Amino acid sequence: MALVGRLKDDETLSKYFTQVDLLNEWFKSSFLQLNVGKTKEMIFGGKSDNCGPQKVRISDKEVELVETFKYLGVSIDNKLTFSDHVHVVYKKAQQRLFLLRKLKYFNVNQSVMELVYRSLIESILTFNIVTWYGTTNVKNKAKLHRIVATASKLVGQPQRQLTSLYEAAIKRKALKIVRDPIHPLNPCFEILPSGKRYKVPLARKNQFKKSFLPSAVTILNSSRIT
Template identity: 30%
Template sequence: MLFVDFSSAFNTVIPYKLITKLGDLGISTPLRYWIMDFLTNRPQHVKSGPQLLLHHHTQHWRTTGLCAEPVLLYSLFTHDCRPRPMYGSNSITKVCRYDITVIGLISDNDESHYRAEVEHLATWCADNNLLLNTSKTKELIVDFRKVKRETHDPIHINGMAVECVSSFKFLGTHISENLSWTANTSSLIKKAHQRLFFLRTLKKNHLSTAILGNFYQVCNREYPNQLHYSLVWELLCRGPQGKALQRVVKTAQRITKTPLPAIEDVQKKRCL
């Protein structure tokens, strides 16, 4: 898997290329001209000066070539970024605004199709004025064979080698080369302990139990959701990682003095 990173993807889109692609998608000419006018030659000004609060300020004007276009327009701009049909073992995933992931299935140690797909993607990016950030682009290899290759020749993009990593954070989830949930669970526990610090601080300031419970349920809502959704897939609530997660919930329960559902109970509910 190759996790591709772009440098200022929104700001490097050329408007006339976008308008051409919108025409290929059947967008009407008046709407395309309206979008073109919206994206180009837009003056902006900044108010500055020591008397800003007293409404005595200086206005500095500048004209921008392309503003940060909406995510929808960028998605339409990259609609033709697809895997080549001749390489049926490869796929390209486009999610989360401008993240692109190249996934290749390697059979019989033949990486030619996978590497050709990466080269095709690099060429497509160059033709569309999208700058690949090779230093932040990472490669992850999942290999369950008993006899593994000792070395792996790195992928090169624009003359630079792509780093091969053992795990990568993708859409908030840590994916490991052995597809285990250890790294992801450890990250969740670390984040949870950081947020429990605020709970303890509120308790030291003698806030009520109701406020502490609301803080955990509202401000920490991202943590329990990630925690529970992970458990739905990994089914580790009875293993050591599940016990470590449950200890975090028990700690929050002691701080808030509010009954909180057990990890295993939430897991069963989410699975259903």
Template identity: 35%
Template sequence: MLLKFADDTTVIGLIRDDDESAYRREFEQLAVWCSQNNLELNTLRMVEMIVDFRRNTPTLTPLTILNSTVAAVESFRFLGTTISQDLKWETHIDSIVRKAQQRLYFLRQLRKFNLPQVLLIQFYSAVIESVLCISVTVWFGSATKSDIRRLQRTVWTAEIIGCPLPPLQELYTSRVRKKAVKITLDPTHPAHYLFELLPSGRHFRALSTRTVRHRNSFFPQAIHLMNG
């Protein structure tokens, strides 16, 4: 699968039964297409991250493109979200908490200048809450209680403006439900089939999950909220 956003290109491959041929062929085809269309690949900026939860993980041959070996990494930043190979979110949450706390300084300064509360709320929503909620539907359900408390403390600190602010759990729930509704109304969405109505027509069939990681991910959580 090829994901492209502006000049950012990401290739996602699934390796089955230790057969890497299809995965490597995807990269070869990308390199050929770039060569044919006068697009130069910067191999120095390319990285490879492998996600594998098997107990006995085989060692894969390093990926090579244009005679350059692609560096293997444990995490990488994808459109503002830091994804780790263990699919845990401490690194990403560390980053957004640090960024949000830096921006609290400006909120304090604006409060000192006695700006109207409505403008302070607008500033918080645009500059701080937007950072805390980057891809929140992806990672919040799998965040640890400790990390959620760290995030929420940032929100509580911002309440120096003199009014309560929406808790992150509420924002997460609202955004998951909103996104789920859009998927159910769009038959062309690749995940539309996951939202299967039960014969009663009032609830969706719950997804079968074997791990806590899967159960806390977006689609099981979305279906649970839609049924709630």
């Protein structure tokens, strides 16, 4: 479970704490006990000392404020750089390249090598790629691309590049949202009067420009809308 709030001023901050209290009361009325020790709070796009003197408390215990947290398999940091996630993925992929090297040493068939790569290495490189790849910096992307390049040499043929896999994943997700009228993001995909392109959302900050929605609209606009 994740409680997300957009805090702009004292009023929204007060509403946020009210929601936390209501959540706490719901747990009590439902005879459930939340593990406060495993519950974390993270503030995005701001400093922790600007969140006000009041701290989030559940069952009279203060919730720990963190800068990074692993949620649904992705390591998220409060600056949304996903550097920690890339580090974990890179380390895992490096370890699994050892298996490819062993298979190459024993002259395993190329098709089997490619199957092993896609199953054990590409799968972790692309896990939830829609969420994090777009905002990852060039240096971290280069680290992951080296994994693909090394695997391509071991397998004996070029493997799919992460950028193309990311764009394909973005397009699949975007089309699924467009075709689902009850999806929360469906209204964000607004077709222009021409009926051929989607309206590009206004994005002042570079971080938002690289996030899912603007990226999805750009990719859909570059292809024919069906």
